[in-house]
Amino acid sequence: MANERMEAIRNFCFIAHIDHGKSTLADRLLEKTGVYEKREMVEQILDSMELERERGITIKSKAVNMTYKAKDGKTYTLNLIDTPGHVDFTYEVSRALAACEGALLVVDATQGVEAQTLANVYMALEHNLEIIPVINKIDLPSARPDEVKGEIEDIIGLDASEAPLISAKVGLGIEDVLESIVTMMPSPKGDEEEPLQALIFDSFYDNYRGAICFVRIVSGTVRAGMKIRMMNTGASFDVVEVGVRSPGYVPKDELRAGDVGYIAASIKDIHDTRVGDTITDDANPAAESLPGYRQVTPMVFCGIYPVDGADYENLKDALEKLRLNDASLSFEPETSQALGYGFRCGFLGLLHMEIITMRLEREFDLDLITTAPSVIYKVYQADGTVLDVDNPSNLPPVGEIEHMEEPFVKASIHTPQEYVGALMETCQNKRGIFKDMVYEGNRVCLHYEMPLSEIIFDFFDQIKSRSRGYASYDYEFFGYQESDLVKLDMLLNGDICDALSMIVHRDRAYTRGRSIAEKLKDVIPRQMFEIPIQAAIGGKVIARETVKAMRKDVLAKCYGGDITRKRKLLEKQKEGKKRMRQLGSVQVPSEAFMAVLKMDE
Amino acid sequence: MNAAFSVYIHIPFCVKKCAYCDFASYGGCMEQMGAYVDAVCREIRAQAALFGKRRVKTVFFGGGTPTLMTGEQVQRVMDALGTHFYIEETAEITMEGNPGTLTAERLRAYQAAGVNRLSIGVQSMDDGLLAAIGRIHTTAQAVQAVRLAREAGFDNLNLDLMYGLPGQTAQIWRETLEAALALAPEHLSCYSLILEEGTPLCAAVRAGTCAPLPDEEEMDAMDALTAKLLDAAGYTRYEVSNWAKPGRQCRHNIVYWECEPYLGVGAAAHGEVDGMRFEHTADIGEYIKNCENPACLNRPEGNNTREDRMFERAMMGLRMICGMDAQRFAQDFGQEPQTVWQRTIPQMIRDGLMVMTKERLALTRRGMDVMNGVLTRMMEEFPGD
Numbered sequence: 001m002a003n004e005r006m007e008a009i010r011n012f013c014f015i016a017h018i019d020h021g022k023s024t025l026a027d028r029l030l031e032k033t034g035v036y037e038k039r040e041m042v043e044q045i046l047d048s049m050e051l052e053r054e055r056g057i058t059i060k061s062k063a064v065n066m067t068y069k070a071k072d073g074k075t076y077t078l079n080l081i082d083t084p085g086h087v088d089f090t091y092e093v094s095r096a097l098a099a100c101e102g103a104l105l106v107v108d109a110t111q112g113v114e115a116q117t118l119a120n121v122y123m124a125l126e127h128n129l130e131i132i133p134v135i136n137k138i139d140l141p142s143a144r145p146d147e148v149k150g151e152i153e154d155i156i157g158l159d160a161s162e163a164p165l166i167s168a169k170v171g172l173g174i175e176d177v178l179e180s181i182v183t184m185m186p187s188p189k190g191d192e193e194e195p196l197q198a199l200i201f202d203s204f205y206d207n208y209r210g211a212i213c214f215v216r217i218v219s220g221t222v223r224a225g226m227k228i229r230m231m232n233t234g235a236s237f238d239v240v241e242v243g244v245r246s247p248g249y250v251p252k253d254e255l256r257a258g259d260v261g262y263i264a265a266s267i268k269d270i271h272d273t274r275v276g277d278t279i280t281d282d283a284n285p286a287a288e289s290l291p292g293y294r295q296v297t298p299m300v301f302c303g304i305y306p307v308d309g310a311d312y313e314n315l316k317d318a319l320e321k322l323r324l325n326d327a328s329l330s331f332e333p334e335t336s337q338a339l340g341y342g343f344r345c346g347f348l349g350l351l352h353m354e355i356i357t358m359r360l361e362r363e364f365d366l367d368l369i370t371t372a373p374s375v376i377y378k379v380y381q382a383d384g385t386v387l388d389v390d391n392p393s394n395l396p397p398v399g400e401i402e403h404m405e406e407p408f409v410k411a412s413i414h415t416p417q418e419y420v421g422a423l424m425e426t427c428q429n430k431r432g433i434f435k436d437m438v439y440e441g442n443r444v445c446l447h448y449e450m451p452l453s454e455i456i457f458d459f460f461d462q463i464k465s466r467s468r469g470y471a472s473y474d475y476e477f478f479g480y481q482e483s484d485l486v487k488l489d490m491l492l493n494g495d496i497c498d499a500l501s502m503i504v505h506r507d508r509a510y511t512r513g514r515s516i517a518e519k520l521k522d523v524i525p526r527q528m529f530e531i532p533i534q535a536a537i538g539g540k541v542i543a544r545e546t547v548k549a550m551r552k553d554v555l556a557k558c559y560g561g562d563i564t565r566k567r568k569l570l571e572k573q574k575e576g577k578k579r580m581r582q583l584g585s586v587q588v589p590s591e592a593f594m595a596v597l598k599m600d601e
Numbered sequence: 602m603n604a605a606f607s608v609y610i611h612i613p614f615c616v617k618k619c620a621y622c623d624f625a626s627y628g629g630c631m632e633q634m635g636a637y638v639d640a641v642c643r644e645i646r647a648q649a650a651l652f653g654k655r656r657v658k659t660v661f662f663g664g665g666t667p668t669l670m671t672g673e674q675v676q677r678v679m680d681a682l683g684t685h686f687y688i689e690e691t692a693e694i695t696m697e698g699n700p701g702t703l704t705a706e707r708l709r710a711y712q713a714a715g716v717n718r719l720s721i722g723v724q725s726m727d728d729g730l731l732a733a734i735g736r737i738h739t740t741a742q743a744v745q746a747v748r749l750a751r752e753a754g755f756d757n758l759n760l761d762l763m764y765g766l767p768g769q770t771a772q773i774w775r776e777t778l779e780a781a782l783a784l785a786p787e788h789l790s791c792y793s794l795i796l797e798e799g800t801p802l803c804a805a806v807r808a809g810t811c812a813p814l815p816d817e818e819e820m821d822a823m824d825a826l827t828a829k830l831l832d833a834a835g836y837t838r839y840e841v842s843n844w845a846k847p848g849r850q851c852r853h854n855i856v857y858w859e860c861e862p863y864l865g866v867g868a869a870a871h872g873e874v875d876g877m878r879f880e881h882t883a884d885i886g887e888y889i890k891n892c893e894n895p896a897c898l899n900r901p902e903g904n905n906t907r908e909d910r911m912f913e914r915a916m917m918g919l920r921m922i923c924g925m926d927a928q929r930f931a932q933d934f935g936q937e938p939q940t941v942w943q944r945t946i947p948q949m950i951r952d953g954l955m956v957m958t959k960e961r962l963a964l965t966r967r968g969m970d971v972m973n974g975v976l977t978r979m980m981e982e983f984p985g986d
Contacts, residue, residue, distance in 0.1 A: 528954065528971040551817050552824070554972040556793045556842050558920060560609055560857040561871040563913055564878065564902050570916070574977040585952070 006258040007187050011079045011216065013096060015124055016106035017114040021136040025106055025168040025177070026064075026080060032174045033066035033078065035246055062202065063099075063214050063260050065244035070182045078181060079244075079260035081201065089348065090123075090474060091296055095201040095276045097123060098292060099216030099260060102130040102185030104177065105158070109135045109143035109165070113151045114470070118414050118440065121156055130185045133160045134177055139167035155440060190257030195286040196220030196228070196279065198255075198263070203273035205324035209240070211267040215279060216260050218290060223254035227282040228265060231289035235272040236282045237265035270327050296328045298346025299407070299477065300353055300373045300456050301390040303334055303499065304360070305342030307367035307579060307590050312341045318364035319343060322356060329356060334391070338499040338583050339369055339593070344391060347373075350456045367579075369593045372502050375453045378405040378480050392501040395487050398538050404503075405480040407452040410435075413463065414445050415471035422466040430454035430462075431505060450475070451483065451505070488513050490520065491534040491541075492586050499593055506537075514543040521545040523591045528553075531586055605656035605689070606874060607856045610641060610678060611867035612667040613885065616701065620735035620805070621763075623797035625869030625883040626665040633885060637868075638674040640892035642681040644866050647893045649685035652864070652874055657686045659693040659853035662716075668698030672710020679714045688715070693852040695720055695759075700746035701738030708753035718851075719750050720759040720790075726780035727773050730766050733811060734802060740780070747784045757849060759788035764823045766794055767802070768812025771822035778830045787849040791827050792842050793820070841920050841969060858917045859926060871902065878902040907934070908983045911941055915962075916976055924956075924963025938962050945982045949975060 016022035066078040083096040097103070103124045107113060124131055133152050135145050145165050152160040164180055166173030198215040205211050215222075222228065222242055229236040243251040244261040255261045267273055275296065278289035306315045323329050330346040347353040353373060360366050379387040379395065380402040389395055411432070415423055423446060424434070432448035450459075455475060463471050488509050490500035500520075504512055513535025520533050524547050535543040558566050580587040614637075617628040649655075660682065662675070670678075675696070682688055695718040696711055703721075711719075723743040725731050731739065738746075743760075750758055760781050764774050781789065794814075796803040805811040815823070828838070836844040840858065843851065856863055865872030868888035871880045879899035882888050891898045905913075911934055918925025931937045939946050939957065946962070949955035954968030954975055968975055 528974045529952070550971055550974065551821065552793075552970045553974055554841055554970060556795050558841075558857075558917065559854060560863055560865065560873070561869070561880075563857075563871070563873075563917065564905075567909065567913055567916060570973060570976050570980060573973060574980050577977060577981075585948075 005256070006189070008074060009077045009079070009187055009258050010102065010181050010185050011081065011100045011188055011258075011260050012102040012104060012181060012185055013081045013083050013100045013124075013129075014106055015103050015117060015120040015131070017108070017111070017117045020106050020108040020111065020114075020117075021168045022082075022106050025104075025134070025136060025166070025174075026082060028168050028171055028174045029078075029080065029178065030064060030066065030247070031171075032178065033068050035064065035066050063245060063262075065246040065250070065260070068178050068182065071179060072182075076182050078178070081260065089352075090476070091294060092202070092275055093120075094123060094127070094292065095199065097127040097129060098290075099199055099201045100127070100129055101188055102132065102181065104181070105131050105133045105152075105156075106136050107133060107148055107152060109138045109145045109148050110140050112144075112148045113155050114472075118156070118443065131158055132180050132184055133158055133163040134180075135160075135163050135165050136168055138165045139170050139172060155443065188258035190217070190219045192219070192221050192257040194219040194257075195284050196222055196226075196281040197286045197290055198222060198279040199290050200273055200275055200277050200279060202275060203270055203327070205270050206264075209264045209266070211270040211273045211324075213263045213265075213267075213273045213279065214260075215255070215263055217255050217257050219257050219286070220281065221254050221256045222263060222279070222281075228263070228279050229282040229285060230272060230274070231278040231280050231286070232293050232295075233272055233274060233277060235267075237267050237272075239263060239265045270324050274327055296348065298328065298330050298348065299452060300347045300349055300375060301344060302347075302353060302373045303336060303339065303342050303371035303391070304331075304345050304357065305336065305339040305369045305371075305499075307369055309340045311366055314364065315343065315360070315366055315368070318360050318366060319345070321364075322359060326356075328352070336371075336393070336499045338497045338581060338588075339371070342369075346390070350460065367590070369499075369581075369590045371499050371593060373456050374503065375407050375451075375456065377485065377503055380404065389503070392487055392503050393498045395503065398487075403482055404485045406483045406485060408449050408478060408481050409452050409455060409475040410478050411448045411450050411455065411473055411475040412445055413448070413471055413473040414440075414443060415467050417442055417444055419467035419471055420444050420446065423463065423471055426459075426462050426466055430457075430459060431507075449478070452477065453503075486537045488516075489536045490516060491532070491536055492520075492524075492583055492588065493529075493531050494534075495584050496536075497583055497588070509537050510542050513537070517543045517545040520592055521547055524586070524588060526550040527587055529585065604862065605658045607659040607661070607853055607861070607863040608657050608682060608686070609853075609863055609865045609870055609872070610660065610662050610667075611865070611870040611881075612637075612662060612664040612670060613868050613883070614669050615664065615666045616669070616699070616737050617735070620733075620802040621794060621797065621800055623800050624665070627885070630885075631669060634669065634674065636889055637885060638670065638677060640889040641867050642677055644892040644895070644898070645678070645681040646685050647895050647898075648864055648866065651895045655686055657682060657688045657692055659856060660688070660695070661853040662696040664697055666699045666702060667696050668702045668707065668711075672707055672714060675711050675716065676714040679716075683715075693718055693757075695851065695853055697722065698746075699736075699738060700743040701736075703746040703749055705749050705753060708749050708755070712753050712755065717755070718757040718759070719755050720761060720788075720851075721746055721750070723760045723781060724763045725766065725769075725773075726777040727769075730769060730773065733768065734763070734766060744780075744784065747786070757788070758784075758786040759790060759851065760784065760786045761790045761792065763792050763794055764827070765815055765820055767806060767814055769815055769819075769823075771815075771819055771826055774823045775826050775830070778826065782830065782834045788843070788845045788851060789831060789836060790843050791831075837922075839922050841972070855921070858921050859929075860914050860917050872899070878905060910934070912976075912980055912983075915942075915979055919962070919964050919968075919972060919975070922963065922969075924961040926960065927957070927962045928960055930962075942979050942982050945978050949978070 014022045062082045064080050068076045068078055070076055081096050083093045135148055138145055149160040152158050164173050164176035197218040200213045200215055202214040203211055224239050224241050226239045241251050241264045242255045243249055276293040280286045306312055319331050328348050331343040334342055334344040357370055374390050376388050376390045379389050382400050382402050427448045431454055432450040436447040438445045463473055484506045485503050486506050486509050488502050488504050489496045517533045517535050530549045531547040533545045534541045580589045613625050613627055615626045615628045694716050696716045697720045699722050726740045728739050831844045838844050839850050862874045868885050869883035880902045881898055927938050956963050
């Protein structure tokens with residue numbers, strides 16, 4: 001039931017490998033359509049979060065509304081939905097894609113098609129998007145647009161003959177891109193007379209308006225004053241305002257089928273605006289919610305502690321603020337003998353965890369200690385009960401454990417052929433079970449079943465380093481499987497340090513224990529006593545290192561003129577020690593707890 | 602009569618500043634010595650007016666290089682002290698000196714002025730090392746200085762020695778110790794080198810433009826040698842870096858370590874009298890200008906809290922092998938040390954770092970080696986930490 005209004009709408013997103021110029025092209029489109037004046041442009045305006053700009057990644061989805069007067073004389077509304085580009089956020093990406101009809105495939109004219117691009121193309125095809133290839137960076141001397149066109153046709157199977165040749169950096173060919181969007185992408189479909197169905201593809205918290213939902217209206221109409229209901233969570237709210245971002249909030253009377261925009265409804269808790277949920281009219285609800293809703297559950301857990309115990313309340317406030325804007329972040333108070341009071345936090349993945357800890361440190365100026373990440377283990381106890389354990393300290397005694405299961409994922413690794421051998425070895429080392437290998441032109445997709453715990457450890461780094469950055473991977477959870485798991489403890493001066501304990505596969509325990517002991521030996525400074533460092537499984541020591549006692553630490557001279565100065569010198573030494581944790585009689589610097597995070601076995 | 606105290610007199614002049622030195626001393630401005638000594642004498646009179654005519658139990662001329670003073674200049678300072686204070690009959694009167702500046706005539710004059718102890722900055726008995734650290738004298742001059750001092754009648758000598766110098770080995774240190782012991786001083790100070798920020802030696806070590814510092818094993822060997830040779834020669838260690846023949850400990854320095862009162866005279870001098878710690882300007886011109894105005898000269902040194910005081914008592918007292926006077930501590934602060942540090946002291950005793958008797962709280966040999974760690978733990982026990 002397309003109408004003239006819908007005919008003039010195009011909803012699209014980008015597919016691009018990192019660095020292929022996605023954000024710069026977005027900037028140019030916004031500039032060309034007058035959303036921004038040239039002089040106002042900050043580079044990569046969509047990636048506004050400081051961290052995003054620094055790391056060149058998009059963390060949150062965003063939607064911007066543009067108006068474009070095309071060569072056919074008509075004026076079009078273009079909605080650009082920018083999507084996150086990391087495996088931790090696959091679900092969010094899939095919801096953003098579900099809100100579009102088309103995608104711009106941005107390919108670097110010097111690099112050609114990359115593995116990550118392929119994975120995203122497949123996802124776009126799954127959502128039936130019209131994909132328009134765009135060849136970027138043609139201003140570079142090493143550009144080889146014809147070859148790249150060939151690659152797009154051979155590897156992806158898309159017709160690239162009409163692909164605009166552009167340079168987002170110098171602003172070349174931007175109009176061609178806009179024309180392609182208008183002429184080649186389909187307009188949205190949907191019936192505005194039907195009951196309301198609006199797909200939430202992003203939400204975030206605004207201090208003044210509460211949680212704001214970014215939606216694609218699939219059918220029906222939404223306007224201020226309406227009572228809406230979240231079909232999966234069941235919560236209902238009164239709509240205060242609807243509108244579009246361009247780039248600020250531009251209120252509209254209503255959003256109708258085919259539109260992309262925001263809904264503000266004084267929603268206090270972001271958990272009521274879950275990505276993938278369907279918003280409907282409370283008075284006249286749709287028969288069913290849109291497909292694909294999944295409650296996002298944290299997969300990776302770790303303890304986060306303030307270095308200075310006095311910062312506990314500040315950490316709590318900061319986590320609460322971040323949670324306002326991040327429905328996939330969970331946390332609850334936790335106590336560690338070694339680290340004091342802190343929080344057990346749950347994340348979508350390792351990158352998500354890294355982003356949250358970095359934001360806590362930067363935006364809230366907190367010094368933190370993060371414990372080794374853990375997954376949720378299922379512990380089958382002798383008495384028949386099953387326990388979910390995400391913290392090694394909560395593992396029952398060995399005698400009470402019947403057996404344990406750990407989560408497994410299906411991992412797909414896309415790589416150029418030459419790295420297949422190295423990557424298979426990596427997967428093997430990570431206890432991966434080989435399932436399948438698929439050739440895609442001169443590229444290969446490896447399919448493995450792997451324990452999630454191995455993926456969260458340093459899999460990303462290893463895949464990247466063993467393929468010189470060319471390989472990418474994706475994974476999805478598929479179930480729990482029995483594993484021979486043990487609790488690895490680290491002992492400092494004979495005492496177990498709970499913050500360093502971890503659950504590992506028995507086959508890996510020895511190497512990991514030894515390597516952590518070695519790392520700890522390097523980061524723990526010499527002290528007044530010799531400090532034995534031991535790794536142990538169930539009381540049996542499997543590795544031992546020693547931090548030698550400090551030889552001498554005494555001021556050679558101290559006379560009448562030195563008293564105040566020397567006291568201040570010792571005060572400084574004491575302040576330096578404050579950054580360390582006191583475990584029994586051992587001083588342990590914060591870095592020691594990080595030592596277990598990144599390993600190179 | 603007011604309580605007795607000690608007097609420290611700072612002479613901030615040197616022929617040339619040594620490469621490791623960050624003390625208040627100035628090379629090559631000897632022409633100011635006359636005016637400076639005048640100022641010191643006038644300050645003594647003014648301080649006496651302020652604090653009263655006290656008994657003086659020890660006097661220490663430190664520097665810089667006090668032996669750049671003529672006998673007559675030393676005599677004037679001693680006269681000023683004798684006029685405005687009561688110098689006790691048994692007072693220890695020490696003068697620090699550089700072997701390169703000592704003459705028979707000066708030594709006789711110092712002796713005549715009342716100086717009865719000499720502390721000679723020998724540092725090393727290796728000419729290469731002496732040159733490397735910027736000393737102006739040779740080993741031959743050091744030997745000569747000791748001989749002249751004995752001839753002048755000094756029966757109480759200290760030699761300052763340094764170890765842990767760039768390029769120094771345990772063998773070189775052994776030779777220095779043996780040569781020093783051959784001179785039979787009554788007292789020996791053996792300082793492990795402290796690299797002070799901003800000194801040329803510190804810069805050279807960092808930049809690698811001098812020989813490297815001895816490594817840990819070498820330092821261990823040097824420490825062991827010091828103990829072995831000095832013990833065997835009849836010296837007893839009584840402080841971190843100080844060794845003496847029986848009854849020859851430096852009484853003046855013990856005043857510092859016991860935190861007893863001392864008057865500081867001269868530019869950059871520090872003093873503590875009646876519970877007030879003060880320091881003088883290091884600027885010689887400014888010092889000379891204000892020398893008769895103690896109210897202006899005696900700049901209070903920081904705002905010391907009761908906890909600072911208690912801590913300093915431990916920081917200084919524990920430097921001595923016999924430890925800190927626990928009874929005096931309890932009298933002065935109204936609390937026994939084991940109450941103030943009720944967590945740390947028992948822990949340190951259990952760990953074999955400390956020993957406690959009714960009278961004194963002392964460090965063991967191992968405790969002495971890691972004294973900074975012991976002290977920071979004591980500091981940590983104060984409320985608020």
